Amino acid sequence: MNPFLDALALNAGYNAALVGIGAAMLGFAAGAAGTFLFLRKRALVSDAVAHATLPGVGLAFILMVALGGDGRNLIGLLLGSAATAGIGLLLVEWIARRTRLSEDAAIGAVLSVFFGFGIVLLTVVQTMSAGRQAGLEGFLLGSTAGMLFQDAVVIAVGGALAVFATWLLRRPMTLVAFDPDYAAALGYNVRRIDLAMMGLVMAVTVIGLKLVGLILIVAMLIIPPVTARFWTESSAYVIWYAGLIGGVSGYVGAALSTTAPAMPTGPIIVLVAASLFLMSLFVAPARGVAAAVIRHRRFQRRVHRRQGLLALSRAEPIHDDFTLRVLRGEGLIRPDGVATANGRALAAKTARDEHRWDIAREIHQDAGLTGRYDGLTPIEQVFTPDEIAEFDRRIGGPRALGSSLGGTA
């Protein structure tokens, strides 16, 4: 069997299965938890949080060795990283609130300084005599080679808790993401909810450190929500879509990475998520590029159709190629450019509706209804039949046309 399918069916060995399940759960948790940060337009806060975990890893290692323990105890390292990530988070919030620096400057400052300090600590760790320090660099880009059952359990439990907390807090977080002032007026503590939002992201970051590393976990927090947003306009669904996209990316990415050597899991997962994003960018209904192009073409077609019909009604020659194509395609003119019976009828109706609009503007001098005139909205959608009947009474009603198509004067 194909190794990729093997891996997808969890048949590629114990470690691969563990990594696959872990990556799927991590992806789901990251996608769900990252959603509100994205909706709050603060996606890059996760970048600061992720980079701020590094000094915690170093400090925890040094501390645990100094206390005579095993420096590589995963729980200890994760607690340390959570501590500094939390400090980083509070600092971003404090700088943005307390000084006149904007939030992006605060994010950049915290991420670079904490990361720099983390690197300093890593060089300290490298020179320590403990000898078991190898592997701390794995937190930068993640390493799945030595994934233990214990690691998978940490991800599973932590991820489930994060998703559960996201679900519990979804209402206040939605409110704060869309309208913080209204949330404050309702009595919610916006700052605390913001902190909870970022705290969830921090939790996911910390549990994802081992698997995808601190630089790429940012991608797991940002790309799935952005992708999910293409597919729905409802904040209730976007969390689950984001979780699903993250989970699928994690699972497929982990499976792909087992198919060949030198395929690091973290980057592959990110690239799978990115290709889902790219696909959504183009083919998503309503928000996708393809949909926008189709919408634009339709609009163009309607404009050309109307211009063409008006020209027919005034017996003016049509020179525009696209207009001719549109009219010919609908059988409104013959190939030699002469209007068909159908075309003459529609042209007359278009001209009459234009005239109705003129009358409507005389009657309704406020722009409330007549302001909706854009040449494309049918008048029947704006005015009621009896109003239109009144316009027609003033025009004098449609008359049979003689040799001239000019019509209504």
Add this chain to the structure above:
Amino acid sequence: MGSEFVQFSLTPMLIGILASIACALPGNFLILRKQALIGDAISHVVLPGIVVAFLLTGVVSALPMLLGAAGAAVVAVILIEAIKRLGKIEPGAAMGVTFTTLFAAGVLLLEQTDTSSVHLDVEHALMGNLESLIWFQARDGWASLIDPVALAALPPELGRIALVCALVVALTLVFWRWLKISTFDEGFADALGLPTGAIGFGLVITAAIAAVAAFDAVGSIIVIAMFICPPAAARLMTNSLERQIWWSVAFAVLSAVLGYVFAGYGPLWIGAQHAVSAAGMIATVSGLILGLTCLFGPHRSRIGVGKETAT
């Protein structure tokens, strides 16, 4: 502080200072335009650029790598803009999608390539290796500064970063008025007929060049830190752009010097035996400076916010 200093510390320190200044200058404008994180994005995408350049040329040499990294920065900026417009996505998220994806692609390419024979790895890209840029030929101490044989053996990184630093300074001076007007009042700049779009793009490209040259010498941490911390600290010291630039340069130099000294000699003072990462320490010092200005800078609060309410 004799020949040993010249041999082992002078050039890394100079490179650190020049790299810091080259990044801090465009950083001032990026901060004011609320584009601070462009520096972050650029320094992440430098990695794939360098790897691609290596794959194409097969050698680790400076010029192709600089070009590759600069190309990657341009690609990233265009991608961010395209995603922002095509997907109607807010800038932060567009940036996050772009640079993490490109970085992941860079890591994957690097793993797929056999780079065991050459000095090219992710850690080096992140941390730089400032300490290794020593001036080995400077055996006569300060006298080496006038010895042509010794001068010829200066690390090539020094020449490159000096050149780029001079370029950034020159660009800042030449386009000073344009930059200033378009940064503070884009509408007014438009009305004057200035090419605001080109100015913005040029600023990002300049930042990318500074980032790439600095990255070559000192790694990407310093790059991000220097784009943001010294200008942000300077912003809290003054309300005048001219003075802010001077402050940021001063802070950048101070971070580079203190950071290098602390990294090289600090551990010895407290009894440890090994030096720590100079690049990391420079970033840390710049953060400490920013922290101090956040607490005590004379212009730290927003205008209109009283001291009591700004808790």
